Structures are given as C-alpha cells and as structure tokens.
Amino acid sequence: MFQTAPFGSHCLAQDGSFTEINDMELSWLDRQREDVVGRTSFRQFLTPASQLKLDHYLAAHQRHGFIDLELELYREGAEPLLVAVSFNGTLTDEGQRRPGRYVLFDLTALQRERTIQKYAAMSFESACGICVTNALGIILRVNAAFTTLTGFTNDEVVGKNMAILSSGLQSEQFYQAMWKAIETRGYWQGEIRNRRKNGHLYTEWLSIASVKNPEGLVTNYVGTFYDITAAKASQEEMHRLAFHDELTHLPNRRLLQQHMEHTLALNSRNGKLSALLFIDLDHFKAINDTRGHEAGDLLLIQAARRMQTLVREGDTVARVGGDEFVVLLEGLDTAMNTAAAQAQLVGEKLLAMLATPYAIRDFKFRCTASIGIRMVSFGDHASQLLTHADLAMYEAKKNGRNSLRFFDPTMQAAATVRAHAEQDLQRAVENGEFELFYQPQVDAQGKMVGAEALLRWHHPERGLVSPGEVIPLAEETGLIIPIGNWVMKTACAQLKRWATLPEAQGLTMAVNVSARQFAREDFVNFVLKVLEDTQIDPTLLELEVTESMMLDIDTAAAKMQALRTAGVRFSVDDFGTGYSSLAHLTRIPIAKLKIDQSFVQHMGDRQADLVIVQTVIAMAHSLGLCVVAEGVETPTQHQQLLNDGCNVFQGYLFGRPQPSGALERQLLQGNPPAG
Numbered sequence: 001m002f003q004t005a006p007f008g009s010h011c012l013a014q015d016g017s018f019t020e021i022n023d024m025e026l027s028w029l030d031r032q033r034e035d036v037v038g039r040t041s042f043r044q045f046l047t048p049a050s051q052l053k054l055d056h057y058l059a060a061h062q063r064h065g066f067i068d069l070e071l072e073l074y075r076e077g078a079e080p081l082l083v084a085v086s087f088n089g090t091l092t093d094e095g096q097r098r099p100g101r102y103v104l105f106d107l108t109a110l111q112r113e114r115t116i117q118k119y120a121a122m123s124f125e126s127a128c129g130i131c132v133t134n135a136l137g138i139i140l141r142v143n144a145a146f147t148t149l150t151g152f153t154n155d156e157v158v159g160k161n162m163a164i165l166s167s168g169l170q171s172e173q174f175y176q177a178m179w180k181a182i183e184t185r186g187y188w189q190g191e192i193r194n195r196r197k198n199g200h201l202y203t204e205w206l207s208i209a210s211v212k213n214p215e216g217l218v219t220n221y222v223g224t225f226y227d228i229t230a231a232k233a234s235q236e237e238m239h240r241l242a243f244h245d246e247l248t249h250l251p252n253r254r255l256l257q258q259h260m261e262h263t264l265a266l267n268s269r270n271g272k273l274s275a276l277l278f279i280d281l282d283h284f285k286a287i288n289d290t291r292g293h294e295a296g297d298l299l300l301i302q303a304a305r306r307m308q309t310l311v312r313e314g315d316t317v318a319r320v321g322g323d324e325f326v327v328l329l330e331g332l333d334t335a336m337n338t339a340a341a342q343a344q345l346v347g348e349k350l351l352a353m354l355a356t357p358y359a360i361r362d363f364k365f366r367c368t369a370s371i372g373i374r375m376v377s378f379g380d381h382a383s384q385l386l387t388h389a390d391l392a393m394y395e396a397k398k399n400g401r402n403s404l405r406f407f408d409p410t411m412q413a414a415a416t417v418r419a420h421a422e423q424d425l426q427r428a429v430e431n432g433e434f435e436l437f438y439q440p441q442v443d444a445q446g447k448m449v450g451a452e453a454l455l456r457w458h459h460p461e462r463g464l465v466s467p468g469e470v471i472p473l474a475e476e477t478g479l480i481i482p483i484g485n486w487v488m489k490t491a492c493a494q495l496k497r498w499a500t501l502p503e504a505q506g507l508t509m510a511v512n513v514s515a516r517q518f519a520r521e522d523f524v525n526f527v528l529k530v531l532e533d534t535q536i537d538p539t540l541l542e543l544e545v546t547e548s549m550m551l552d553i554d555t556a557a558a559k560m561q562a563l564r565t566a567g568v569r570f571s572v573d574d575f576g577t578g579y580s581s582l583a584h585l586t587r588i589p590i591a592k593l594k595i596d597q598s599f600v601q602h603m604g605d606r607q608a609d610l611v612i613v614q615t616v617i618a619m620a621h622s623l624g625l626c627v628v629a630e631g632v633e634t635p636t637q638h639q640q641l642l643n644d645g646c647n648v649f650q651g652y653l654f655g656r657p658q659p660s661g662a663l664e665r666q667l668l669q670g671n672p673p674a675g
C-alpha cells in the first residue's frame with residue numbers, strides 16, 4: 001500500500017540508511033531504488049540547512065519517539081522540495097528509535113499559498129489605501145494607508161457604506177457610468193474627488209474591482225486608491241507654465257498653436273471664417289531702454305489686459321514674443337468680405353485702444369501698435385498662418401506704424417527674397433567681407449580737414465554693394481550691431497595710422513552711427529573701450545547721428561554728453577530731412593550740422609531748397625555750429641555754398657569715397673584729391 005501511495009514513505013535502519021522507500025519519494029529524489037536502499041542515508045538527501053535543522057531537532061527531542069518537521073529535499077538541477085516529515089516510532093530501552101516508517105508530504109502547494117498570503121498581507125498594508133466591501137458596498141476592512149489618506153480609522157468605517165467618503169462633487173451620471181463599468185468589465189478606474197474626515201477635499205486615483213465566487217456572483221468589492229492632489233497640482237502648474245506666458249498669464253505660442261488647430265477643424269465643420277491678428281507694439285524697446293524693464297513689463301501687462309477686454313469670450317489673446325501678441329478671432333461670417341470687415345473693425349478698435357496713453361508709475365507713455373491680419377479659411381495650415389500675419393504686421397510697420405495691413409501673397413515673395421539677403425549678410429559678417437572707404441572733407445580753402453568712413457560690402461558674386469542696401473537690412477536683422485562695431489574699430493584703427501603719417505595730421509574721422517547701435521545701453525562704454533584700445537586722440541573722432549535718434553532726447557543727450565566729456569564730437573547727419581526741433585538741438589552737445597545732399601543738389605533749380613540751405617547755415621552759425629555740405633558735385637554748388645558761409649564741403653567734386661590706400665596716396669601728392 002505504501003509503495004504506490006500519493007505521498008512519500010521510507011524506513012530507515014539504525015544507522016539512518018534506507019531499508020525501504022516508495023515510488024513517490026524515489027521520483028522526488030529522481031533516483032532508482034537499488035541506488036538508494038542500503039547505500040544512502042535520508043540525511044544525505046536534505047539541503048544543508050535542513051540537515052542542521054534535523055540534527056538540532058533530534059538532539060532536542062531525542063526522548064520523544066516522534067518527528068514532525070518541515071524539511072527541504074535537495075534535488076540536483078531543481079528547486080529544493082519542501083516536505084512535511086512525520087515519524088511516530090517508539091524508543092528502545094536504550095532510548096534508540098526503533099526502525100519504523102516515515103511519511104512525507106509534498107508542501108509545494110502549501111508553500112505557494114503561504115507566499116501569496118504573505119504578499120497579500122504586505123500589499124494590504126501598502127502605501128495605497130485599500131477598502132474591502134461586501135456585495136452591498138458595506139465596508140468590511142480598510143488598511144492603515146486608508147486611515148492616513150482619509151482620516152477614518154478601521155473602526156469608524158467598518159459596517160458603513162462606502163458612500164461615506166463621497167464629496168458630492170461627482171454627478172449621478174458619473175457614478176452610474178462607474179458602476180456600469182464594474183458590472184460589465186469587473187473593474188473601473190479613474191480620478192475622483194473625495195472628502196477627508198476633516199472635510200477637506202482631495203483627488204484620488206481610484207480602482208475598484210469586483211470579486212466573484214465560483215458561481216459568478218459578486219461577493220466583494222476591493223477599492224484601491226492613492227492621493228494625487230499634490231501631483232495634480234504640480235501637473236496643473238506645469239501645464240500652466242508650459243502653455244502660458246509668465247508675465248501676462250496669456251496663452252503662449254504653444255497654446256495658441258493648439259487653438260489655431262482647433263479653430264481650423266471647427267471652421268471646416270461650420271463653414272465660418274476666422275482671423276489671426278499679429279500685433280507688435282511700436283517703439284516698445286525705447287520704453288524698456290529708457291524707463292527700465294520693469295516699466296516695460298507693466299506696460300505689456302496693461303496692453304494684454306486691454307486686448308483681453310476688447311475681444312469676445314471664445315477668442316484667444318496670446319503673447320508670442322517680447323512685445324508681440326496675437327489675437328485669434330473665431331466664428332466670423334462665412335463670406336470672406338464680411339469676415340474681413342469684421343476683422344478690420346476689431347483691428348482698428350485694438351489700434352485705438354492700444355494707442356491711448358499708459359499710466360505707469362508717475363509717467364504717461366504712448367505706445368501705438370502695428371497689426372497684420374491673416375484671414376483664416378478652410379484648407380489653411382496652422383503653421384503658415386502666424387508667419388503670414390507676421391509679414392503683414394511687418395508691412396504695417398513699414399507703412400508708418402499705428403496701422404494695420406492684411407496679408408497678401410506678394411508679401412510672401414518679398415519675404416523670401418529678404419530671407420536670402422539676410423543669410424547673405426550673415427555670411428558676410430562671418431567672412432569679414434566688409435571694407436571701409438573714406439571720402440574727403442575739405443574746408444573753405446580747399447584743404448582736406450577730415451574724411452567720412454563709408455561702408456562697402458565686397459559681395460562674392462555681386463561685387464561692391466553700397467550701404468544704401470546693406471544698412472537697412474542690417475538694421476532690421478540686428479546685424480548692424482556687429483557691423484557697426486566693426487566699422488567703429490576699423491575707423492579708429494585708421495585714425496591711429498593717420499596719427500603716424502605727417503601729411504594726415506589732425507584729420508578728423510566721421511563715422512556713421514545707426515539708431516539701433518546708439519540705442520544700446522552699452523554704446524557709450526563700447527566707444528570708450530575702442531578709444532582706450534586704439535589710444536587715438538578722441539577729439540578727432542566725429543560720430544554722425546541722425547535726427548530720428550533724438551526722439552528720446554533725455555537718454556540721447558545723456559549718452560552724447562558722456563562721450564563729449566571724453567572728447568568725442570557729434571554731428572547731425574542728413575539735417576533737414578527729419579523733424580528736429582531747434583529746442584532739441586540746443587540740448588545735445590553737437591559740433592556740426594550736415595546739410596543733406598538732396599538740398600545741395602537741387603538748390604540750383606529749386607528756390608525752396610536754396611532757402612533751406614541758407615536758413616540751415618544761418619541757424620547753425622547762430623547756435624555756434626559748424627556746417628558741412630554733403631553731395632557737392634559742381635563748382636557752382638560749391639561757390640553758392642561758399643557765398644552762404646558753409647564751412648566744410650564733401651562730395652564728388654573733392655573726392656569719391658575710396659580705399660584708405662588710395663586716399664593716403666593722394667594725401668601724399670598734396671590735397672585735396674580731385675573728384
């Protein structure tokens with residue numbers, strides 16, 4: 001009977017060797033009977049830990065005749081097998097165990113069950129809140145994390161319905177859908193707002209699973225949840241930061257992009273049109289530069305609020321750059337003409353609203369805007385819309401600012417050409433493709449007294465390119481800064497060289513300064529640094545500024561005064577073409593006025609131009625300023641200017657702009673060089 005029993009069984013001799021072993025035990029040991037019986041002892045087939053355990057047990061319980069132990073059988077190439085070993089023999093008078101039968105039971109299944117229970121117990125006390133209810137939702141048991149998360153102890157909730165935790169914030173439909181999912185799929189999971197014992201609301205991630213008996217009837221529900229309130233708050237904050245502008249709290253470019261895509265999808269369904277308005281504040285930089293960034297920030301916030309109050313609820317106002325905003329108007333008419341008129345109306349209102357003065361601290365600022373409008377219709381791509389609206393805005397700026405323009409496709413072509421030119425210029429800066437030419441300036445006696453440094457670009461394909469083309473592009477792209485800095489350094493290096501040539505002693509050097517260069521905060525320091533590096537006589541350096549740079553007269557005057565103190569002189573270029581007020585001229589430390597060549601060239605045939613030239617000379621003299629006439633081409637012009645008292649002359653009559661070497665050679669031959 002033992003031979004084929006479904007459990008292990010063996011008998012041992014006094015020395016512990018097998019005298020008998022059944023089939024089941026042999027199969028556990030993976031041995032043949034003849035290899036075992038009489039040849040090996042039971043102890044030999046135990047794992048080292050179980051051998052020790054058995055030894056200890058026998059030593060302690062020698063007096064009893066029975067053994068009841070869990071031991072592990074060692075099996076080569078396999079997991080040890082846990083068995084329960086029982087022996088209920090009798091002892092001899094000498095206390096020896098009589099030979100008897102050992103019975104062994106395989107405990108693998110039991111061991112598995114124990115492990116599961118161990119982990120179940122461990123996970124029940126995990127960081128997750130757990131709540132077990134019966135089929136009616138009455139709480140049977142909760143874990144410690146449940147108490148930590150909800151504030152309710154086991155005793156407080158056991159026997160109560162799990163609705164005790166409900167915040168009342170979820171709708172009836174929500175719970176219906178939840179229970180339906182549990183019924184049909186056996187589980188539900190999602191985000192839910194519940195109330196702690198202290199009344200505080202919290203957000204949890206809840207999973208509810210039903211437990212069924214073998215007949216398929218629900219016996220229990222197990223709810224597991226963890227508190228995601230903090231994680232959600234930081235997620236929401238991250239979302240806000242990722243999709244909104246910090247300063248104005250308006251949607252940023254990324255969120256705008258999403259809104260545009262949504263609008264496009266909506267338009268294709270309802271046939272309505274939309275419009276994208278790209279808004280750039282005019283001369284905003286000047287406020288930043290003159291009143292500081294904080295004032296600039298306050299102005300941006302006010303401008304943002306103004307725009308928000310003007311548009312309708314469903315429209316979007318976004319901030320997409322420093323002083324750049326976008327308004328997306330939704331649900332306009334289905335007819336393009338009417339929709340465009342609606343967009344124009346909003347655009348004009350925005351212009352008017354933005355142009356009213358801003359009160360920032362004790363100051364009042366005026367800051368108009370330029371607007372580009374791109375109508376949005378079926379089939380448009382979100383990626384293009386912004387670029388097009390931006391281009392239209394750029395046209396509005398060129399148009400004199402404080403105005404709006406609609407996008408049309410020709411703008412795109414012009415922009416492409418411009419982009420190429422920009423790349424070209426960038427390369428020129430990197431490759432050092434520039435050179436300075438110098439045009440002589442002579443006094444009333446015809447003696448060369450100075451020169452004006454004029455930029456030339458040696459374009460690898462187009463040859464020499466004039467600054468009339470380079471400067472405006474460089475101004476727009478910001479490349480004027482590296483170019484202007486290079487001009488300043490090169491012109492000063494040339495002055496330094498002239499200081500070593502006897503025939504060039506005392507020659508002044510006029511250098512054009514661009515508005516953007518002059519507006520930079522570090523402009524004064526930059527010039528001072530060049531003076532220090534080159535060690536030239538600062539009084540020989542003459543910076544040519546234009547009337548348009550004097551708009552913010554206080555800042556301009558302060559910068560000029562700082563350089564004047566260092567010895568540098570200033571002249572006002574193209575005088576008469578801008579709108580300088582005389583009052584302005586008296587506030588800035590200038591030494592010279594340059595009469596624009598357009599007046600000089602027409603003073604022979606246009607009486608008005610002659611009067612302007614004469615008035616400017618008289619006015620300059622009354623202010624104690626020296627007058628330079630530009631673009632003098634003919635002896636008649638020269639004579640007329642001499643008669644009117646002009647002090648210095650520049651033009652093709654006396655010499656064209658030329659490379660330094662050519663000018664120096666002419667100087668050596670005796671000046672002035674003939675034009």
Ligand SMILES: Nc1nc2c(ncn2[C@@H]2O[C@@H]3COP(=O)(O)O[C@H]4[C@@H](O)[C@H](n5cnc6c(=O)[nH]c(N)nc65)O[C@@H]4COP(=O)(O)O[C@H]3[C@H]2O)c(=O)[nH]1
Pocket residue numbers: 439453454455466467468471484487512513514544573574597630631632633650651652653657
């Ligand atoms: N028709 C005629 N033109 C004459 C005569 N004499 C001189 N010119 C030209 O008149 C311009 C005088 O320079 P600008 O008024 O300062 O006007 C300059 C100046 O505003 C700007 N510019 C030139 N170089 C620089 C520079 O390094 N930096 C900056 N910011 N602007 C520069 O570009 C403008 C044009 O420079 P250019 O093409 O070199 O043109 C120069 C010069 O070549 C003449 O008798 N007849």
